[in-house]
Amino acid sequence: MTAPTGVLDALKAALGEGGWSQDPDRLAPKLVEWRGRWRGSTPLLALPGDLEQTAAVVRICAQAGVAITPQGGNTGLVNGQIPQGEILLSTERLNRVRDADPSDDVLVVEAGVTLAAVHKAAARIGRRFPLSLASEGSATVGGLISTNAGGVQVLRYGTMRDLVLGIEAVLPDGSVLPGLKRLRKDNTGYDLKHLLIGAEGTLGVVTAAALKLFPVPAGRATALCGLGSAADAVAFLALAKTATGGAVEAFELIGRTGIELAARNLGLRDPFSAPHPWCVLIETAAAEAGAAERLLETALAEGFEAGLLADAVVAQSESQAAALWNLREGQSAAQKPEGVVWKNDISVPVSSIPAFLQAADAAVQALAPGARVAAFGHVGDGNIHYNIAQPPGGDGAAFEALRDAGARAVNDVAASFGGSISAEHGLGAMKPAEAARYKSEAELAAQRAVRAALDPGRIMNPRVLF
Amino acid sequence: MTAPTGVLDALKAALGEGGWSQDPDRLAPKLVEWRGRWRGSTPLLALPGDLEQTAAVVRICAQAGVAITPQGGNTGLVNGQIPQGEILLSTERLNRVRDADPSDDVLVVEAGVTLAAVHKAAARIGRRFPLSLASEGSATVGGLISTNAGGVQVLRYGTMRDLVLGIEAVLPDGSVLPGLKRLRKDNTGYDLKHLLIGAEGTLGVVTAAALKLFPVPAGRATALCGLGSAADAVAFLALAKTATGGAVEAFELIGRTGIELAARNLGLRDPFSAPHPWCVLIETAAAEAGAAERLLETALAEGFEAGLLADAVVAQSESQAAALWNLREGQSAAQKPEGVVWKNDISVPVSSIPAFLQAADAAVQALAPGARVAAFGHVGDGNIHYNIAQPPGGDGAAFEALRDAGARAVNDVAASFGGSISAEHGLGAMKPAEAARYKSEAELAAQRAVRAALDPGRIMNPRVLF
Numbered sequence: 001m002t003a004p005t006g007v008l009d010a011l012k013a014a015l016g017e018g019g020w021s022q023d024p025d026r027l028a029p030k031l032v033e034w035r036g037r038w039r040g041s042t043p044l045l046a047l048p049g050d051l052e053q054t055a056a057v058v059r060i061c062a063q064a065g066v067a068i069t070p071q072g073g074n075t076g077l078v079n080g081q082i083p084q085g086e087i088l089l090s091t092e093r094l095n096r097v098r099d100a101d102p103s104d105d106v107l108v109v110e111a112g113v114t115l116a117a118v119h120k121a122a123a124r125i126g127r128r129f130p131l132s133l134a135s136e137g138s139a140t141v142g143g144l145i146s147t148n149a150g151g152v153q154v155l156r157y158g159t160m161r162d163l164v165l166g167i168e169a170v171l172p173d174g175s176v177l178p179g180l181k182r183l184r185k186d187n188t189g190y191d192l193k194h195l196l197i198g199a200e201g202t203l204g205v206v207t208a209a210a211l212k213l214f215p216v217p218a219g220r221a222t223a224l225c226g227l228g229s230a231a232d233a234v235a236f237l238a239l240a241k242t243a244t245g246g247a248v249e250a251f252e253l254i255g256r257t258g259i260e261l262a263a264r265n266l267g268l269r270d271p272f273s274a275p276h277p278w279c280v281l282i283e284t285a286a287a288e289a290g291a292a293e294r295l296l297e298t299a300l301a302e303g304f305e306a307g308l309l310a311d312a313v314v315a316q317s318e319s320q321a322a323a324l325w326n327l328r329e330g331q332s333a334a335q336k337p338e339g340v341v342w343k344n345d346i347s348v349p350v351s352s353i354p355a356f357l358q359a360a361d362a363a364v365q366a367l368a369p370g371a372r373v374a375a376f377g378h379v380g381d382g383n384i385h386y387n388i389a390q391p392p393g394g395d396g397a398a399f400e401a402l403r404d405a406g407a408r409a410v411n412d413v414a415a416s417f418g419g420s421i422s423a424e425h426g427l428g429a430m431k432p433a434e435a436a437r438y439k440s441e442a443e444l445a446a447q448r449a450v451r452a453a454l455d456p457g458r459i460m461n462p463r464v465l466f
Numbered sequence: 467m468t469a470p471t472g473v474l475d476a477l478k479a480a481l482g483e484g485g486w487s488q489d490p491d492r493l494a495p496k497l498v499e500w501r502g503r504w505r506g507s508t509p510l511l512a513l514p515g516d517l518e519q520t521a522a523v524v525r526i527c528a529q530a531g532v533a534i535t536p537q538g539g540n541t542g543l544v545n546g547q548i549p550q551g552e553i554l555l556s557t558e559r560l561n562r563v564r565d566a567d568p569s570d571d572v573l574v575v576e577a578g579v580t581l582a583a584v585h586k587a588a589a590r591i592g593r594r595f596p597l598s599l600a601s602e603g604s605a606t607v608g609g610l611i612s613t614n615a616g617g618v619q620v621l622r623y624g625t626m627r628d629l630v631l632g633i634e635a636v637l638p639d640g641s642v643l644p645g646l647k648r649l650r651k652d653n654t655g656y657d658l659k660h661l662l663i664g665a666e667g668t669l670g671v672v673t674a675a676a677l678k679l680f681p682v683p684a685g686r687a688t689a690l691c692g693l694g695s696a697a698d699a700v701a702f703l704a705l706a707k708t709a710t711g712g713a714v715e716a717f718e719l720i721g722r723t724g725i726e727l728a729a730r731n732l733g734l735r736d737p738f739s740a741p742h743p744w745c746v747l748i749e750t751a752a753a754e755a756g757a758a759e760r761l762l763e764t765a766l767a768e769g770f771e772a773g774l775l776a777d778a779v780v781a782q783s784e785s786q787a788a789a790l791w792n793l794r795e796g797q798s799a800a801q802k803p804e805g806v807v808w809k810n811d812i813s814v815p816v817s818s819i820p821a822f823l824q825a826a827d828a829a830v831q832a833l834a835p836g837a838r839v840a841a842f843g844h845v846g847d848g849n850i851h852y853n854i855a856q857p858p859g860g861d862g863a864a865f866e867a868l869r870d871a872g873a874r875a876v877n878d879v880a881a882s883f884g885g886s887i888s889a890e891h892g893l894g895a896m897k898p899a900e901a902a903r904y905k906s907e908a909e910l911a912a913q914r915a916v917r918a919a920l921d922p923g924r925i926m927n928p929r930v931l932f
Contacts, residue, residue: 184847194660245753287711
């Protein structure tokens with residue numbers, strides 16, 4: 001698709017000076033996915049500076065039937081943000097913090113504000129926005145909403161969907177949805193905000209959001225536990241949630257392979273003398289000073305008594321806690337030197353994690369004997385990063401050639417447990433066909449009907465979703 | 467609308483013996499709203515016993531263009547559940563608890579299970595479902611989902627929307643949405659479950675749901691505070707949330723008028739010697755034994771130090787706590803003997819509560835001089851039950867005649883603060899026109915487009931919503 005010159009002229013006029021670009025150097029970083037996996041092109045980079053300009057861009061495009069790809073911080077992993085000839089609408093200039101209110105526990109920010117800036121703005125009024133992920137310096141509110149981002153605190157606070165009170169957006173016809181409410185209760189028809197969350201830019205452009213804030217906990221306590229099985233980890237999570245009354249904020253699994261790769265490739269020390277098959281990093285947070293530590297001790301004591309824990313180390317300082325977190329956060333980096341690694345983004349019900357791991361391991365070994373499963377991730381929300389490194393010293397190209405078959409095998413196993421093939425990243429243009437395999441005709445038909453109703457010309461991110 | 471005989475015969479055949487009724491005695495309680503405010507009629511009461519029968523009913527009706535009104539526990543307040551000639555689809559026989567799993571913190575129940583039964587099923591596995599409301603013995607899961615019910619714990623746990631992991635439903639064409647997932651993270655297209663939540667039966671029939679469970683807190687502490695102004699109450703809430711790290715589970719406001727009416731009409735004692743303009747009932751809950759009490763004491767001490775509290779009484783026993791709750795829960799009953807009372811269902815941003823109360827009081831006095839505002843309710847989510855009793859000894863009929871104008875005046879004030887005219891109850895067939903006044907054309911158009919896309923024949927609860 002190429003946009004008619006008249007449309008480009010109309011867009012330039014609506015956006016004014018500084019509101020658009022066709023400069024290859026300016027465009028370049030926005031036309032390549034950050035890992036270099038996808039590259040694209042666009043006739044025009046639109047840089048609206050406010051709601052009205054955003055609405056004008058969409059209206060002009062809708063009337064001319066010209067497609068748009070919205071882009072936030074360009075941190076997406078599933079090719080949802082790279083245009084292939086569409087107008088590229090960047091939220092870069094929608095970067096204002098509009099309001100921060102501790103009485104409402106609300107932060108109102110524009111779509112282009114980064115997650116790191118959200119954290120800072122919340123801290124300035126003594127509050128906390130409890131969503132954290134690795135790309136927080138680049139990832140923006142609009143993208144976090146459009147992909148319903150997750151992170152490590154989902155166990156306690158939920159995903160982005162759970163943290164949004166209101167959304168201001170431009171719908172696919174260029175009309176404005178003025179939904180920037182800061183209400184905790186509002187039942188006046190369909191909640192369109194929840195349609196836009198996770199819609200990956202296909203139902204409109206999010207321009208601003210009212211985000212929920214939370215109190216800052218007085219204390220935090222961190223431990224690493226050694227366990228004999230993934231089943232023990234799941235049982236320990238249930239026990240720990242009960243024992244701490246919900247104060248568990250993180251519960252991260254690391255398999256033996258991951259601990260060993262972190263030692264070999266990153267020089268990170270296994271704190272245990274015995275090689276435990278599984279480790280769990282558990283963190284509690286509580287309002288009262290000292291309570292997080294006491295609650296963690298209680299959970300650990302009950303875990304030992306129940307025979308679920310083989311060993312445990314409690315961090316005695318912030319630097320010790322950071323060292324334990326390094327073991328978890330270094331997992332991807334630790335795998336890199338091992339050659340080709342298959343990744344995925346599955347989730348399963350928490351209770352199914354042990355059976356999923358067993359069945360997936362069997363499927364992987366059948367496909368690629370000797371491949372090394374280095375599973376780690378969020379037990380609390382069933383989102384295990386089920387990564388698989390090539391056999392040691394094996395043929396990387398041969399393993400690479402099996403990547404799609406490997407993904408299919410792991411996805412099939414996840415689906416057989418009622419799981420998801422995209423827990424955190426969305427589908428983008430990369431995974432809709434794969435996702436459709438696991439959905440019923442009724443659901444696909446409903447999704448397509450909703451999209452066609454709101455965007456009959458399919459101008460919003462047309463290559464993405466169903 | 468009357469259903470053709472052939473359709474009724476087909477429905478009877480699909481439902482089998484015990485699956486339908488035309489017996490006036492059996493139908494009677496389902497054809498009248500529980501306060502007697504609305505009465506209806508139906509050619510047939512359909513009582514499907516499982517998902518397949520529910521799908522068959524909807525499919526037969528969709529093909530014949532015959533409308534359906536779904537009904538749960540018949541506790542609705544906005545005329546969403548009483549048929550006016552439609553087929554009445556009751557979820558009464560969809561009453562099984564399908565699964566309860568402490569590892570997943572999930573309870574899978576059918577739509578006709580009551581909230582009281584949900585509480586019991588959660589307690590049986592040592593967990594808690596943190597949504598409570600007065601009608602919990604009758605209100606059912608399907609209705610709670612379809613109206614996105616609230617209650618007193620929204621401050622900490624959110625509304626029904628926040629407590630649902632998955633939904634199984636029959637869509638308006640009779641197809642089945644098999645969405646009974648128990649995943650905490652799943653991003654594979656539009657989340658249709660969130661369209662069905664709060665859709666008041668217009669987008670299909672919810673047949674079952676996977677609900678989130680939570681740990682049971684070890685302790686709870688309750689106090690009643692006397693305050694000089696609503697602004698002090700809002701400021702104290704912010705302070706208490708910070709001081710307790712989010713352990714505040716209830717924060718309920720009662721105005722002076724309400725305290726006096728409770729004394730006069732229910733014999734409930736004001737625990738304070740001085741008549742404070744406002745009271746707040748605050749409750750904390752925490753994982754550790756003793757922590758709820760300590761956190762409450764901390765919050766109260768800081769409240770006094772900040773000059774926000776004039777007095778406070780802390781419950782020393784469960785019976786003292788129950789007595790404080792009686793003051794709050796008796797508010798509606800305490801108003802009844804005073805004659806005609808206007809009610810509404812507004813919410814505003816928490817920070818706007820004081821200004822809302824001032825502006826609404828002025829609007830009410832302009833309309834009905836001498837009317838007595840007895841405001842009470844949930845400060846934490848901005849959902850103030852802004853009830854207005856007729857002037858003492860005044861003309862009830864004249865005050866009744868002003869009811870609609872009074873509702874309009876209060877709604878206008880709430881809307882001017884970015885509030886909602888239906889915080890908890892939904893719109894039903896009673897309030898869509900009023901709600902439409904406060905919505906943009908773009909939002910109404912989007913709501914109608916989504917509905918038409920999923921239910922082109924408008925057979926699902928046609929008189930309800932937009």
